[in-house]
Amino acid sequence: MRRLTGTLTPWLFLVPALVLFALFKFVPMGEGIRLSLYDVRPYLGDEWVGLANYRTVLTDPRFQDAVGHTLLLAAGTTLGSMLIGFALAVLLEGHARSLWFVRSAVFLPVVAATAVIGEIWRLLYYPAPNGFLNSLLSWVGLGPWPFLDSPDTALWSVMAVGIWKGAPYDMVLILAGLAGIDRQLYEAAAIDGATVGQRLRHVTLPALRPVVTILLTLAAIRGLRVFTEVYVLTGGGPAGSTDVWMTRIYSLGFERNELGVASAGSVVLFLVTFLLTVIIRIYRGRREATVR
Template identity: 40%
Template sequence: MAGTGNSRGPWGRSRLAGLAPYLFLAPYLTVFLLFFFLPAVFSAVLSLTNWRIVGTPGFVGLQNYRRLLTDPLFFIALENTTVYTLAIVPTMALLGLGLALLLNQPLRGRVVTRLSVFASYVIMVSVVGIIWRWILDPTGAGLLNFYLAKVGLGPLPWLASPDTAMLSIILATMWWTAGYNMVMYLAGLQEISPELREAVRIDGANAWQEFWHLVLPSLRPVTFFVVVVSIAKSFQVFGQIYVMTQGGPSNSTLTLVHYLYVAGFTWYEMGYAAAIAYALFGLLFLVTVIQFRLVSREAGGAGFVRADFLVRLGLHALMVLVLIAWLAPLLWVLSTSLKPEGQILTLAPRWIPQTFTVENYLEIFQKYRLERWLWNSLVVAGSATLLGLATSVPAAYAFARLRFRGDQWLFLLVLSTILVPVHITMVPLFIGLAKVKLVDSYFSLIMPTVANGFGVFLLRQFFQGIPRELEEAAVMDGASRLGVLLRVMVPLSRPALTAVAIFLFLLSWNDFMWPLIVTNSDATRTLPVGIATALGGGTVSGQSIAYYGISMAAVVLASIPALIIFLALQRYFVQGITFTGLKG
């Protein structure tokens, strides 16, 4: 009976108080266990078999792993993945930092430029692949080759040559993802105290000294986060390669994840595919540990450049170049979508169509079920976002405010969804869903994306910054733990919730490999897969695909929903990232 008189509601000091953290975590951990942890364990077992979908799997021990050591395609994929990662990670970190520093200045037009750069990130990967196949078309109709030829530097074979195919993938990825890193660094810059920057200037520091001794060290947590996430994403590159090159020509763009897809879902060697997935996990884990050790050994605000006329003029000129680089491909897509096919393949690209037409838009709906793909994507992304928030919010609150046995280990386990490649779960998930006849269903598309450690991490960071006095006041008024969460924490967390909602929506909206594997009909096929399979065809040599007008019309229509959502919520998105702090 002791303690019952002091209980404040069902989550107060009663026996349930000790269970509160686990009850808050239960929804998230249930999804995590069913759709991530258990499939990952089963994948490890599967990697020790020779199963090929049909028949009884036979135990072969480490034979699949020994095969990796003698498989030339595996080493080609490993080399290509390493080259891609080494090129992308430092380049994207520097590019994101540079864009953030530039667009943090009080320049006219910076808002439009920011939106243009980040707008490319919200476009789905299959759309990005089709855009850049068109821009890099090896014929005279390709936009980039046309202008390179004008200055005597082209044309180049781009996707058609093993020497330039990977460079083409890197260029497309840089344009696509630079906005993500830019927003992370912009959020970090807002965390630097204006008073501290003013004190540094009073002490006589010039712009370079201020950047080197104050700004850059202050951005170290953001840089660490950006680099870790970039490495994880780079090791798992798949979508743009599938759409642009299919791993060719001559395996020059074959990566580990693409090879996993071929082994598992083209050759149907499920055991070998699982071994490739765990090899990928081992490599990524090793790189991450090395990075953490290197960092552990190392012992919001205005722009850092002062406003003299020449500097500001140069910054404006640089901003215009950035705006052109990110906006031009989107304008070219829109222009192409409004041209008759006869104008598109001319040797002199025209930005303004000689004859405007909407036939491409009408034809896309006549030939393909674009409206169904769009509806499927909206249902899947919307449901995954709502379920993700419903499970992440209580889990993040438990990790931020409640102390319980095993909390640190559980939090690290949740964060593993950020660093552990999801591909180690795909083969077991596909097998399990096939056995219960849930392949090609909304369930199979939605549930595996719900448990996302990144959302829990961001919300936990935000919750930790809310004063405890507000919670204590609510408890004094008789609120339970659940009441505190719903009436205090959630209303105060609107920016963070919006940021997480956008991330979860884009994660599902842009998801490509899993829907490609698990859908086989228009009834459930999502927009990225529908566009890639219907309009992203072509040969691995990178030659032109037909019907560019229809393809670009589909690209425009596919990009509109995500762009509308981002433009409507972008203010809350940047605030949410800023307020979370990204600090350990």
């Protein structure tokens, strides 16, 4: 009896969290999968259409454009965030007391609300010559640039905001990875005559492989599901040049009332994200097995 009680006790503490997860996550997920198989008609009754919604999603030119924008935005944001995060981590690594303040200041974009960040950057990107960034560019003889108002520059402007927000997060994880590197490896490399660049290449980067794998996994999920900053900055415009997967789903579901097609797009996004995560996990497992 005591053994049974000891086994059930942890689950009793988990029940409230499990109930909340079921009500606000798993039940809506199941309902979304169900709706993806129907032509949702409020007050008229849903009509079974099978996989027709999925065919619509996969063959819709605007959806294909949105997927392309999503992949480009995810790749650029991931690469830029990791490079800048690595540079910040190398610069801010150490045990000096003053570094905690600098690290905290650099980390602020991560804890700030994405909607607030989007509004601030939308003001900074004001396309007129007297806009903040255009005023700075005028000092060096550049601009004015349209930023968010031109199809040629809007996606890159959104990408810059994503990099600015994601780099401090990557910095923290890379700092944790740097703290776990044996300092004797650096000393041995220095004794052998290795330069700073060689030490970074042959000591630091190989030791950070587990951290890089985690960053890629998180970045893939974050990049494919990007929504708030795009919606606040451009709403998918101009002329659909920044329309991404999530904004397209939002537009179909809440503006065009095609809830079945929007649900199908959400299910496809979930499957792609899940598959990508599994691939990265398998690759990481094989790399670790090879090292061992």
